[in-house]
Amino acid sequence: MLYKADFDVIVIGAGFAGIYALQRLRSLGLKVRVLDAAAGVGGTWYWNRYPGARCDVESLEYAYSFNEQLTQQWNWTERYATQPEILRYIEHVVDRFDLASDIQLNTRVESLRYEDSVWLIQAEGFECKARYVVMASGCLSVPNRPSLPGLEHFAGACVHTGKWPREDVDLNGKRVAVIGTGSSGVQLISEIAPRVEHLTVFQRTPHWVVPSGNRPLTAAEQDKYRGEARRIRKAMQQSFLGMRFSNQPGTAIEASEDERQRRYQAAWETGGSCYLGCFEDLLVNMDSNATARAFIAKKIQSIVHDPRIAEKLTPSPDSYALGAKRLVQDDRYYAAYNRDNVELIDTRANPIEQITASTIRTAGSHHPVDVIVLATGFDAVTGALLKIDIVGRDGQALREKWSDGPHTFLGVGMAGFPNLFMITGPGSPSVLSNMVLSIEQHVDWISELIGYADAHGNAVVEPTKKSELEWGKRVRTVAEQTLFLTADSWYVGANIPGKAQVIMPYLGGVGSYRDECEQIAASGYSGFSLG
Numbered sequence: 001m002l003y004k005a006d007f008d009v010i011v012i013g014a015g016f017a018g019i020y021a022l023q024r025l026r027s028l029g030l031k032v033r034v035l036d037a038a039a040g041v042g043g044t045w046y047w048n049r050y051p052g053a054r055c056d057v058e059s060l061e062y063a064y065s066f067n068e069q070l071t072q073q074w075n076w077t078e079r080y081a082t083q084p085e086i087l088r089y090i091e092h093v094v095d096r097f098d099l100a101s102d103i104q105l106n107t108r109v110e111s112l113r114y115e116d117s118v119w120l121i122q123a124e125g126f127e128c129k130a131r132y133v134v135m136a137s138g139c140l141s142v143p144n145r146p147s148l149p150g151l152e153h154f155a156g157a158c159v160h161t162g163k164w165p166r167e168d169v170d171l172n173g174k175r176v177a178v179i180g181t182g183s184s185g186v187q188l189i190s191e192i193a194p195r196v197e198h199l200t201v202f203q204r205t206p207h208w209v210v211p212s213g214n215r216p217l218t219a220a221e222q223d224k225y226r227g228e229a230r231r232i233r234k235a236m237q238q239s240f241l242g243m244r245f246s247n248q249p250g251t252a253i254e255a256s257e258d259e260r261q262r263r264y265q266a267a268w269e270t271g272g273s274c275y276l277g278c279f280e281d282l283l284v285n286m287d288s289n290a291t292a293r294a295f296i297a298k299k300i301q302s303i304v305h306d307p308r309i310a311e312k313l314t315p316s317p318d319s320y321a322l323g324a325k326r327l328v329q330d331d332r333y334y335a336a337y338n339r340d341n342v343e344l345i346d347t348r349a350n351p352i353e354q355i356t357a358s359t360i361r362t363a364g365s366h367h368p369v370d371v372i373v374l375a376t377g378f379d380a381v382t383g384a385l386l387k388i389d390i391v392g393r394d395g396q397a398l399r400e401k402w403s404d405g406p407h408t409f410l411g412v413g414m415a416g417f418p419n420l421f422m423i424t425g426p427g428s429p430s431v432l433s434n435m436v437l438s439i440e441q442h443v444d445w446i447s448e449l450i451g452y453a454d455a456h457g458n459a460v461v462e463p464t465k466k467s468e469l470e471w472g473k474r475v476r477t478v479a480e481q482t483l484f485l486t487a488d489s490w491y492v493g494a495n496i497p498g499k500a501q502v503i504m505p506y507l508g509g510v511g512s513y514r515d516e517c518e519q520i521a522a523s524g525y526s527g528f529s530l531g
Contacts, residue, residue: 006129007031009450010121012109012388013136015043017423017439019090020064021134022099024447034099034136035123037108039166041094043138045086049164050184050373051171052191053083056212056329057434058272060225061243062086064093065233066440072226080214080272080329111389114418117459131459132450135385135422139431142383144376144495146179150355151372160374161188173197174370177360179352181207183328185375189342190332199342200360200367202352206315208296208322212329213271237441238511242434245274252279252288264295271331276323283482289321296322303334312346313337320487326431343367380490381426381504382406392417393462405493405502409463409471409527410517412446418462421446426504427475431491433510441510445517449525458530467527479503 011021014036025032038046055062059076070093077085094100104126111122112133119133143162151158159169161184172195178185179202186209193199225232236242252260260279267275281288297314304310313334336342350362360367379386382402390398393416401407401416408414411428413421423442424430430438453461479485484507488494492501506513520526 007033008130009033009132009134010035010119010128010130011134011136012036013043013138013141013384014038014041014103014105015045015136015138015141016064016090016436017138017443018043018134018136019093019099019103020066020439021136021423021443021446022102023066023097024443025134025450026099026102028447028451030450032102033128033130034103035107035109035121035126036103036105039106040087040091041103041105042087042090043136044140044162045083045090047141047163048161048184049083049166049168050159050161050188050375052187052189053161053164053184054078054080054187054214055086056080056183056273057243057436059085059217060222061236061434062436063089064436064440065229067097068229070096071229075219075222076217078214079217080212109388111391112420113391114393114420117418119419132419132421134446135420135425137384137388139381139384139424139435140378142379142387143374144379145374146376148179148352148355153357154355154372155357156370156372158372158374160376161185162378169371171196171371175368176200176371176373177202177367177369178373178375180204180375180377182375182377183207183326184377185373186328186330186333188373188375190330190336193332193336193339193342197341199336199339200345200369201343202345202347202360203312204347205319206313207325207328208293208315209328209330209333210275210296211268211271211331213269214331233437236434236437236510237514240509240511241273241276241432242429242437242510243273245272245277247277247280247282250279251281251285252291253281253285255279260291261295264292268295268299272329273327276327283321283323283484286321286483286486289323289483290317293317293322300334303338305338309337309344312344320489321483324484324487325489325491377490377495379496379499380493381430382493383496385422385425390417390420392420403500405500406504407468407472409468410513410520411506412442413461413463413528415463415465415468418460421449427471428506429508429510429513430505432505432507438510441514441517445521448521449528452521452525453530456530460529460531461525462529463527464529471527474508475503475506478506478508482507 008030009032011034059081107123109123113120118129143160175198176196177200181203263278350364354361406426408427411425493499
């Protein structure tokens, strides 16, 4: 077979991870090519263009730190940046560091095969081989499109939040149905409620939603952050979620009612994920967690005028722990249900029975709609990896290896798949962290491992089966000590029919994970076979 080019490293994905991987690996003198199916860079921030899309990590923290001048010179406009602003930032980084020449867009990778100590990469209209492959394909990049009866007969526009058209969708004055009330659905609903004729929200499971506290960023705030950026970044690297806030001392169950209310109210007014840090035991003690849920439940009741709607929007007290599903942040969501043009349908009580050319029929009613928006999330963490036909040593397919759930060492590599690395893969803090900070840590660590192997004349880098098994046990054991397993969440793959339900992120925290990785590197990469 003829190949158009040979590379040291092929990177799959041109989002935050792929772009930094290119910059870092190229600095080692390696020949690198980034492949991406999209028509532009940005990864998830290229595809998720739906109205209201914004990050739920603060802008100043959700940014690269590898270049001091970039940190000092880029100005963010809001505490939580919108999709267009984040995409502009990524495009700026590509231009600033002259990376475009090594990024190949409109190239969907179809298969990877390990043969004769190299990886053979097959893409649409492109073939090549490389010594190493780095998967920067993203944790939230494969939209979950549910099977809904009759959807194929719908005559209006039907779009998924995770693959929003570049030309946008006209929603003004339209009758819109939004199916799903996770993070994307919540953001979209808040944004479009004032400008559509009628909005029908189809909710299966209510989520806990806390304020983001979004607001414009002042020049003084940004200057203050820049002056302390290095110190702040180091603190974030040793925190649990990779963000500036940390757990406040004490347990909620032992605190007085006044102290609990004081902390919860302060976090509510501040906004953001800091709500999970009001007490140090909120993610490990169900009784303590219940006090945090009760506080939000009262807030929902105070914001939503109709008690029946407020009840539908409130998870039942015994359903799942706060934080076990992604904590959703938005400042206008609950108030949207006070509008006369917004209707909430509980699909557990009234499931969708049929979609026609112009209506959605449930067990109790018919709903005429012009546009259907699927805010149904993603095949998270493993979806993008399994979408590609990856075959490792001795013909082993990744789909076979992961048939009962993902098996990795550190979420970076896998036994049987030499010289194949994952950025923020399953078994790492991944989606339960500040992704940009975790991306930088993984890219740096993988780059140093490749440099170490090349310097020592090692052509093959592969985790041992023993280290993979031990790490898998570690991930499960840590998860069992938390409340994350109380929910059927996408963290465990419960949103995808037929997907093995196992916890995918490592829940030991960003700081402890980073320390573990550094110890492994210092020991000459114990847990890996280098040959």
